[in-house]
Amino acid sequence: MRKLDDSSSSSNTFSCFRHSLLEILYLIGICLVLNVTYGSGFQPLIQLPSSGLSTNTSSRSKTVLLNIDDFGARGDGIADDTKILQDVWKVACSSSSPAKIIIPARNSYLVKPIDFPGPCLSNVTLRVSGILVAPQDPEVWDGLNVHKWLYFHGVKQLTIEGGGLIDGRGQKCPAHMLQRPLHSISARNLKVRNVTLVNSQQMHMAFTNCMHVAASGVTVIAPADSPNTDGIHISSTTHVELKNVVVGTGDDCISIVGYSSQIRIKNIVCGPGHGISIGSLGKNNTSAAVQDVIVDGAVLFNTENGVRIKTWQGGSGFARKITFQNILMHNVSNPIIIDQYYCDSPLPCLNQTSAVHIDSISFRNIKGTSETEGAIMFLCSDSCPCKRLNLENVELVWLSGIAKSVCWESYGTTTALISPPSCIPSDDKVIQNDNNSDSSTSLQKHDHASI
Template identity: 35%
Template sequence: MVGLRKPKALFFVVLLVIAISIANAAKDLKEKEDVGIPRNLHEVDHPEKKDAPVGSKIAEKVKGAAASVASAASNASAASAASAASAASAASAGIKGAVAPIGNKLGLKGAAPGGPSIDVKTCGAKGDGKTDDSAAFMDVWKKAIVATTPTTILVPKGDYLVDNLELEGPSKCAITFEMHGNLKAPSAVTTRKPHSGWVNFKKLENFVLNGNGAIFDGQGSVAWKVNDCKQTGKCNNLPINIRLTSLNNSKICGITSTNSKLFHMNIHQCSNVTLQDVHIDAPPESLNTDGIHIGKSIGVTIRGSKIKTGDDCISIGDGTENLLVEGVECGPGHGISIGSLGKYPNEQPVKGITVRKCIIKHTDNGVRIKTWPGSPPGLVSNALFEDITMDNVSLPVLIDQVYCPDGKCKQGPSKVKLENLNFKNIHGTSSTKIAVKLLCSPGCPCENVCLSNINLVSNSKEGAAVSACSNVKPVVTGKMIPAACTEECKPDKKK
């Protein structure tokens, strides 16, 4: 009887060790949940920055318990070892049952950062480039905007044919649109309401679009043949590739818009929105396909973009304030422009525009401000164009206050006031004789225009570069090549 008591006592000791280990593991889990443990794989991918996952800590406890069991078993009789092994197996099974729901709770099966994720393919999207996946995308979006935790929409690799997408909020929590596949528009030319978009993101807070190199293909080559605003005046009823409306504190990164039927991107009534590595790709013959247009928005930042298009690379409309354009490569296209302004009444002022560290090459214009003649009152104030490289640009620096591309304009001077403009550290080559042209309004002369460290050389056979001015007396500092205002400039109807 005495010989049997020791194995039994050892057996209960082993069970006690396992029970204590499980209890400690559960306690650790509870403490980590209370302090906000990482709840997704993205946050635990970097162990040097984050605590070890709860699952691994439980595994360490189990490993310690197993070591205790093995040590005890080695000193026990065969019968006792068998009993200990049976108890350990049962305990292990119990722990696995406990770990599984914990893993699910922590998002260890691929949940999105901060909350659940929804895959468009689970909602029926095919991604074969032929099937209309519009319904699947809208189904996913409807689920995301009502989610009570931050949600990620996953778009796996593939080509998704979608018609008009109205991805509109408000959402209850932040949404991340995580793309690894491409979106493709129907090639057919269909008329829409003016200024409407193909893919629309609207009324969203803290929205993130991670493109990961994704392409928004507008398939616009057929539309360009009928998109002639000069002749028909009806180009605005074609869709803009991507329209951002009423977005706040949001970020768009890593996407490319190609072959849009009209503008590639339109940013309207937004605040604190950043575009990072957003690229535009379309041939020069793509009419009226402005790369990125901003209007009635505050605090927009555009960084690291390459823009090739048939119109303005970036166009800045009325109501734009505190805009930063940095590190953009533009060309082919019509350059980076403020305006056109003054075509419509009650346009809002444009203030605080900074364009810097950009490369503009093989374009019709470089940096320019354009306003219509006979315009209502308006204002452009505090604009800085700095550290710009021009490569074979037709008109590298241009103020044009008689902008009239169709030749059908009102008579009279522009009343859009231009003040506090600074063109600084601009160098490179002009493909025409006129490298700097400041054509200001006789009814509203430009005020406080500064030219600083300009060095532009003409590649034209017409001779050395010149600078032409009208209705402006610029303040010149540093090097100025060509010399400022050596000629009186004349109106030019060129876009």
């Protein structure tokens, strides 16, 4: 197999975010000009001091309201409020009535890594109106779960909502400490809405082994040069609706991996970052199965990639039935790319014949400017060519010259205007030759530990 070589503080964060909003408004103006259409058993409850326990019940909603200040939280951003939040979670989770944990506005709460375990007796809501901040001192993490900061698992009917800020303070940590996602969630029937996350030490929000997720109004901000700070990471998760999201980080705005399916993503603003990615898949000869994904309506600006599928040589499984549509790009490198030779390693990756199968991928109504000459790049496996690719109404311009399409072992169809001109040949022949083996390509979802 050949390897191809072809052409600071929270206030500062909000200040940067306001600047980004100006860019977004500018891009919306471009959208109007171009007439782009957006389609549509845990441990028992501990005994708390009587002076510290206070619960209120809303007579209208029958919801138990749990303000962490009433449990003794300091909220000065210096004192450790970890145990208080843990205690409040236990009260909420053991309540037979719906419970709402309130992080009040105008205060900042320092919390160390916390597990929020289920199952709970009723619905639980975490409302972050104030600020949750992670510890800066690396020694604080010793002996704790270094891969998660706020870890929700085994919970059904969980809502995380906001208006406040969740600050991972990753910009203040040494480089070797940057390995923790801000939120790691393994849950069913999960709602996330109006939450702002900044400066994670790695991934900002990771959905792992979740079912039925609805997330909207999420904002994620981190420096463009911060490593591995994916905005929203979806792994082995099904039935996801993600909409009205703004992400600007140092890695993928959205990444989808593992055994994930039935994902709907709508109205996304992405930039800076590495774009919207399926993958990476197949690393270290592993299998993956990502299917039934629709990204409908996005603006990407100043990103290193646009919409991307990336797989490692030696992997197995498939990425199929994926659609990217109604997308505007501004100064985006590699606007449309499938890369089956992905190698994010300091050492060269070995050539291998096994590969993740890529099938039935559509790119529709995508317009804008490319920062690179290769505006459309389909770099597929010699042994497992990409099949049933579809390009429809794509207009990408390279401002430094004439944009190009580059194709390798990729087959499909083109419809309507394609610029730069498509290089994919008809896939009739490759589909006919591979028809028998295609019917046997089926993988079952495994139980993976949450990241």
